[in-house]
Amino acid sequence: MKRFENKRIAFLGPRGTFTEEALLSAVSVKEEHLVPFPTVYDVIRAVEEGDAEKGIVPIENSIEGSVNDTLDTLTFEISDLMIEREIIVPIKHRLIVRADVNIKDINSVISHPQATAQCRKYLAKNLPGIEIVAANSTADAVRRVAEGNGRSAAIGTALAAKLYGLKVLEADIEDFQDNKTRFVLLGKELTQKTGKDKTSIVVFIYKDRPGSLLQILQEFAYRYINLTKIQSRPTKKGLGDYCFWIDMEGHTEDEAVASAIKCLKCKFREVKVLGSYPMADK
Secondary structure (H helix, E strand, O other), rough: EOOOOOEEEEEEEOOOHHHHHHHHHHHEEOHHHEEEEEOOOHHHHHOOOOOOOOOEEEEOOOEEEEEEHHHHHHHHHHOEEEEEEEEEEEOOOOOEEEOEEEHHOOOEEOHHHHHHHOOHHHHHHOOOOOOOOOOHHHHHHHHHHHOOOEEEEHHHHHHHHHOOEEEEEEOOOOOOOOEEEEEEEEEOOOOOOOOEEEEEEEEEOOOOOHHHHHHHHHHHHHHHEEEEEEEEOOOOOOOOOOEEEEEEEEOOHHHHHHHHHHHHHOOOOOEEEEEEEEEOOO
């Protein structure tokens, strides 16, 4: 477990989120140095602007796929942050209520949209027709239930239930038991090569034309570089204007990776390198 002495670490808050659980599972940090922020955007901007030395945000879930808020903020909103580490943790959802509430009393469920989406089957079977209310995070949902006096339930963590004095009505309500989320630790340091690394880049093309994606993929195939993720994202400039987020095995100090990125920079409008970092154990 890596230690961060006297460094403020921003995370998606409030206290009790899966993001905080992921951070504490991998990093040793003093409680007074944990700085919660209400949104992914706020976490990333806090690190960019120096309000925190590091920040951790979710980036991908095994059920729901990419966390687009994270992808888009890193792609379009920041300039000098780097992914320094990835952390993969199992996600176990709890149905959390006030002490006097049972399942038949529940009239709404509050949580982050990713969490409710990961529990669709459970909600349809056990709480059909119940109003689903969006929250900034699972812990924010738990806090709202704790502060309210109604019959709402939250989907969140066991940690959040404990922190806010609520009870876990049902555990492990996610639709798929092998539910995992990938988080990334952000900072401004270039991570040293370990021999088991991953690199993330974003490729911006000049315009939508046949063969653009093939041109990108050929650079990696030619050098036998394994891609672990590729996703197109709209550039916000118009319909059909896309960029490509790519994760690959290897470090920018590896000859093959460095060569591929160099060739991509010659052929496309922009290549943004978002860091090389140690791979997490799956």
